[in-house]
Amino acid sequence: MPPTALRHLSLGAIALLSASTVSMAPALAQETRTLTENPGLIRGCRQLNRTTEVFDNSTLGPASNRIGSLPAGTQVTLTGAVSPGRAQVFLSSGSLSAVQPVGWLNAANLAPCGTAPPAARACFRANFSLVVRPTPGSTTPLAGYNPGDTIFASSNPPTESITADGRRWMAVTIYNGSTGWIARTGPNGVGSNVTAIPCP
Numbered sequence: 275m276p277p278t279a280l281r282h283l284s285l286g287a288i289a290l291l292s293a294s295t296v297s298m299a300p301a302l303a304q305e306t307r308t309l310t311e312n313p314g315l316i317r318g319c320r321q322l323n324r325t326t327e328v329f330d331n332s333t334l335g336p337a338s339n340r341i342g343s344l345p346a347g348t349q350v351t352l353t354g355a356v357s358p359g360r361a362q363v364f365l366s367s368g369s370l371s372a373v374q375p376v377g378w379l380n381a382a383n384l385a386p387c388g389t390a391p392p393a394a395r396a397c398f399r400a401n402f403s404l405v406v407r408p409t410p411g412s413t414t415p416l417a418g419y420n421p422g423d424t425i426f427a428s429s430n431p432p433t434e435s436i437t438a439d440g441r442r443w444m445a446v447t448i449y450n451g452s453t454g455w456i457a458r459t460g461p462n463g464v465g466s467n468v469t470a471i472p473c474p
Contacts, residue, residue, distance in 0.1 A: 316354035319387035328377035332357040396427040398468035406454035410435040410443035416454045
């Protein structure tokens with residue numbers, strides 16, 4: 275190859291390398307997180323306190339980096355690698371995926387092993403218009419439900435009370451987080467004002 279052609283080729287390669295470096299730099303900067311190793315956490319047992327998505331990176335995204343999800347109560351083992359608000363884990367039995375033995379998740383979803391997972395909520399659909407009362411049998415209204423609305427019981431199983439007329443009342447959590455009561459049945463326990471449904 276003539277020297278002039280070689281010089282042109284070299285300059286072109288340098289220009290191409292410089293352009294690709296400039297275009298890649300911002301993308302790399304966006305993905306950078308501080309990672310450290312805490313030897314005291316290595317092989318530590320933790321339990322998920324809620325269903326948690328697992329990713330192959332500490333940024334927990336985008337969706338294409340999602341490995342899968344683990345249900346509440348799953349026990350995972352810490353690798354000791356951490357990032358602010360993140361923890362790297364693996365499963366002591368099995369693997370997170372066929373090609374990914376470890377993954378990253380939100381550290382706020384981890385609890386000590388042996389912790390009882392939170393009870394699933396109990397939900398109902400209003401069959402009719404219902405008035406929420408401060409106590410069973412009260413005539414004072416707090417809020418209301420329209421037919422088809424989703425009702426969240428205040429506990430699972432639901433807390434219930436029966437008034438003198440035989441009506442069954444159920445404690446519910448309303449929009450502002452406070453507790454009220456709805457009539458689950460009519461007088462003498464007849465009929466049903468709500469239908470149990472899966473929680474959204």
